[in-house]
Amino acid sequence: MGGGEKPQLIINGKRLDGRASDELRPLKIEVGAVKNAVGSAYIEWGNNKILAAVYGPKEALPKHVQDPEKAIIKCRYQMSPFSSLEDHGRTGPNRRSTEISKVTKEVFQNVMLLEQFPGAEMDLYIDVLQADGGTRAAGITAAAVAFAASGIPMTDIPFAVSVGKVGDELILDMNKIEDNYSDADMPVAISPRTGDILLLQMDGNMTKEEVRRGLEMIKKAGEAISKVQREALRAPYEKTLDKYRK
Amino acid sequence: MQIRTVTGDYIRDLLASGAREDGRDMLDYRKITVRKGSIPNAEGSADVNFGNTRVLVGVKLGVGEPMPDKPNEGNLITSAELLPLASESFESGPPSPEAIELGRVIDRGIRSSGMIDTKALFIEEGKVWDLFIDVYVLNYDGNLFDAGTLAASTALSTARMPRLEGDEVIREGNLGKLKVDNIVTSCTFAKIAENIVLDPDGNEEAFMDARVTMANDEKVLRAMQKGLSGAFAPKELENLLDITFDKSKELRKHIDRAKE
Numbered sequence: 001m002g003g004g005e006k007p008q009l010i011i012n013g014k015r016l017d018g019r020a021s022d023e024l025r026p027l028k029i030e031v032g033a034v035k036n037a038v039g040s041a042y043i044e045w046g047n048n049k050i051l052a053a054v055y056g057p058k059e060a061l062p063k064h065v066q067d068p069e070k071a072i073i074k075c076r077y078q079m080s081p082f083s084s085l086e087d088h089g090r091t092g093p094n095r096r097s098t099e100i101s102k103v104t105k106e107v108f109q110n111v112m113l114l115e116q117f118p119g120a121e122m123d124l125y126i127d128v129l130q131a132d133g134g135t136r137a138a139g140i141t142a143a144a145v146a147f148a149a150s151g152i153p154m155t156d157i158p159f160a161v162s163v164g165k166v167g168d169e170l171i172l173d174m175n176k177i178e179d180n181y182s183d184a185d186m187p188v189a190i191s192p193r194t195g196d197i198l199l200l201q202m203d204g205n206m207t208k209e210e211v212r213r214g215l216e217m218i219k220k221a222g223e224a225i226s227k228v229q230r231e232a233l234r235a236p237y238e239k240t241l242d243k244y245r246k
Numbered sequence: 247m248q249i250r251t252v253t254g255d256y257i258r259d260l261l262a263s264g265a266r267e268d269g270r271d272m273l274d275y276r277k278i279t280v281r282k283g284s285i286p287n288a289e290g291s292a293d294v295n296f297g298n299t300r301v302l303v304g305v306k307l308g309v310g311e312p313m314p315d316k317p318n319e320g321n322l323i324t325s326a327e328l329l330p331l332a333s334e335s336f337e338s339g340p341p342s343p344e345a346i347e348l349g350r351v352i353d354r355g356i357r358s359s360g361m362i363d364t365k366a367l368f369i370e371e372g373k374v375w376d377l378f379i380d381v382y383v384l385n386y387d388g389n390l391f392d393a394g395t396l397a398a399s400t401a402l403s404t405a406r407m408p409r410l411e412g413d414e415v416i417r418e419g420n421l422g423k424l425k426v427d428n429i430v431t432s433c434t435f436a437k438i439a440e441n442i443v444l445d446p447d448g449n450e451e452a453f454m455d456a457r458v459t460m461a462n463d464e465k466v467l468r469a470m471q472k473g474l475s476g477a478f479a480p481k482e483l484e485n486l487l488d489i490t491f492d493k494s495k496e497l498r499k500h501i502d503r504a505k506e
Contacts, residue, residue: 035298035385036333049285051384053331076330076338081380082288082304085417088378091327092340125331129302129382130285 006181009166015178017046021171022217024161024224029142029232031149039150041232043142046175047132052142053125054150060121071117075105075124077139083131084176100136101126107140107160107189107198113153122152133176137161137187140199145229157233158198159225160189163214165206172217186211188218192226195219254453261441266450268297273444273489275496280396280504282404289417290405290424292504294397297447298387300332303379303397305405305424309369309415310376320367320374324353326381326394333386347473351432352381352394354469355461359430361402366425369410377424388447391459391471392497395432400501402426430468431497432461433490437476442486444493458483460490464498 009016019025025046033042037053060066077100081089093101108124124146126139137160144157164174165184179185184204191198197215206214234241260267270276276297285291290305310321326349328336336342341349356362356379367375379402381394405424408417436446436454446454456476461469467487472478478486 034331035300035387037331047287051331055334078329080285080302080304080382081378082285082291082306085287087308087415088306088376088380091325091380123330125329127329127331127382127384129304130287132287 009178009181010169015171017175021169024173024221027228029145029228031145031232031236039146041142041145041149043138045138047130048135048138049130050135050138050142051127051129052139052146054122054146056122057117057120057152060119066119068118070114071120071122073105073108073122073124075101077101077104077126079128079131083128103199104140107158108147110198111154111156111158111191116153133174133179134162140189141225145232148233156191156193157229158189158191159222159229160187160199161218161221161225162187163217165204165210170210170214170217172221186214190222192222253449257449257453258439261438266443275445278500280400280500282400282504283506289408290401292397292400294393296389296393296445298385299389299393300385301390301393301397302382302384303401305401306378307408308376310374311372312374318368319364321376322357322362322364323376324379325349328383332383348390348394349381351391351459351471352398355395355430355432356398359428359463359468361426361428361430363425363427386448388451389434389445391434392432392445395430395461396497396500399429399431400504403429403501428463429498429501430461430463431494432459433493434459435486437478442482458486460487462490462494
């Protein structure tokens with residue numbers, strides 16, 4: 001949690017950016033932003049701007065990382081050194097980005113049909129160009145679209161979003177300033193088809209009841225997020241589809 | 247390997263007959279687009295496309311310490327990152343020699359053009375501004391030098407200048423612009439067998455024998471870098487210098503016309 005004087009995050013039931021407690025920030029996803037990639041997505045979620053790209057499947061290298069039963073996923077989440085309004089960041093992996101890369105990889109190990117590609121690797125790159133809180137959730141949401149666009153078989157298109165807590169109130173999809181001063185942060189990724197929870201993290205303090213309500217909020221928000229994901233995947237084909245509809 | 251040989255022969259044969267894969271003339275740039283300010287959190291930014299090559303430059307300023315040999319000057323720190331996201335052939339890990347060369351060549355053009363007056367970045371004894379220029383390659387299809395330099399020039403010339411209140415850096419609100427005294431651009435040529443082309447794309451770079459980058463402002467040449475094992479004749483270089491001064495007018499227009 002952040003230092004300094006704590007600002008009042010909720011005034012007359014409205015958040016600093018005017019949102020209601022269960023309201024998402026504006027969300028936009030575009031498929032195919034990285035031309036060289038097998039699948040890619042660009043997401044703008046609030047002031048977050050993130051690219052996700054997938055390469056592969058290809059032979060896993062070095063050879064000792066190969067799994068004869070299934071493909072492996074390599075994931076690298078990274079923030080650009082100019083992504084925040086604060087000081088220039090350091091380049092290269094740190095403890096935070098290494099952990100995020102790991103839990104993100106685990107989300108996709110659940111939904112990708114890895115058994116179809118023994119000995120192969122799939123590479124997922126998530127580059128945060130501009131950050132404003134909730135970048136891991138936005139990265140996972142974009143990566144799911146990148147994977148789907150790549151055509152690599154998968155069982156579902158997961159989404160992720162976080163719920164935070166300010167005093168006694170739960171708030172959905174925290175931005176940077178809320179994240180800095182909130183009493184809790186709980187990012188969650190869900191497979192919407194089954195409702196399975198694929199990522200769950202929490203820090204701060206929450207009661208059992210608050211966790212339950214938080215998961216409800218996330219599930220409900222997921223309907224809107226999944227819709228944006230699906231529409232992004234459809235968009236490149238809309239023109240062609242329109243032609244045949246006529 | 248088979249495919250590589252076939253592509254190489256194809257590119258060389260095409261050039262020998264006076265043509266390029268994408269139909270350009272030998273001394274044409276691809277379609278260039280320049281978008282400024284796409285990363286509002288950075289003090290300056292520019293997103294540049296040369297065909298399918300896409301480079302994003304972010305400029306940040308922060309408070310640092312001067313170098314011992316230049317106690318009255320701020321620091322200019324340029325680095326380039328070949329994100330693995332940008333190409334199948336880029337790998338994670340410490341910067342490759344190619345990334346380091348790219349960052350240093352872009353740095354040299356900016357530095358020697360006097361675009362940034364490092365003395366103006368002095369704050370007080372032992373305290374100066376660090377000016378970071380990060381060249382972020384988002385999609386690779388050749389000629390990162392010119393795209394990176396154009397993006398850096400645009401990002402710098404549109405950047406805001408933070409101010410200090412006590413020890414706190416104010417990066418938002420009513421701020422002036424970063425002082426920029428010049429504009430530098432670069433032109434990169436690839437020599438493939440006996441042919442020389444401007445703005446090589448990814449396939450051309452894969453089979454080029456030599457490469458040369460020339461960075462200039464309106465009046466003079468500011469930096470050069472020759473790369474790879476092939477060679478240029480002095481006459482060839484003289485000719486390329488003329489072309490560079492001519493083509494750089496076109497490049498500078500892209501900076502002036504950059505849209506948000």
